[in-house]
Amino acid sequence: MGQDKKAGTSIHAGHRKRVREEFLARGLNGMADHRVMELLLFYAIPQGDVNPLAHALVERFGGLAGVFNATYEQLLEVKGVGANTAALLRLVPAVAARYMEQTSDVSGQVLTNWDFEQLLLPLFFGARNEMAYLVCMDAKRKLIACRMLGEGILDQVGVAKRKVVEAALACNASRVALAHNHVSGVAMFSSADVRTTLELRDLLRQVHVELVDHFVVAANEMISMAATGYLED
Secondary structure, eight states, X not given: OHHHHHHHHHHHHHHHHHHHHHHHHHTTTTOOHHHHHHHHHTTTSOSSOOHHHHHHHHXXXXXXXXXXXXXXXXXXXXXXXXXXXXXXXXXXXXXHHHHHHHTSOOTXXXXXXXXXXXXXXXXXXXXXXXEEEEEEEOTTOBEEEEEEEEESOTTTTSOOHHHHHHHHHHTTOSEEEEEXXXXXXXXXXXXXXXXXXHHHHHHHHHTTOEEEEEEEEETTEEEEHHHHTTTOO
């Protein structure tokens, strides 16, 4: 009995080593989603066969992206997923977002639409809630800072108009741009988005700050309110 247990442990240990060496040699190229998930699970579940759980997660959520977009509570609903595993799987997209943010540094640059994408898309990567940011710039559109304003859609609990004005003044900004995400995955401006943006534009003008754009991010797509003509006088 003890020998069988020891043999089983040895088999799993050997499999884990092979999968790890496969990744170190070739990266994720050609590695199926369930095998990538299995590799991750090795670090949350130290012993045993995690292959069935890897398959279950990928099948339940439709792929790696679905697993990483699942909430902590949704992950815990999968049999075999405990607190450590759920936390690790939520950590992956958060770490990826931080990495993307730090490797897409546009500080001090004159911001174009492409630069706005580089700056903003990583901030919303893997987001489960709606968030709002204010990009603060000088008179030449050089980036000063990017401030998180809060969570929620702009005309509800997330962002008070006064908070936007205060953030702009605190950065000594001459120009600003707003950005928020739609977790629905639909990159469209709502009537509330447009109304609130125009009200904010008028408030910012009173303190000599120009609102140059408002972006909505959804599923790695970003649209510009200025480009659609909503901000024309």
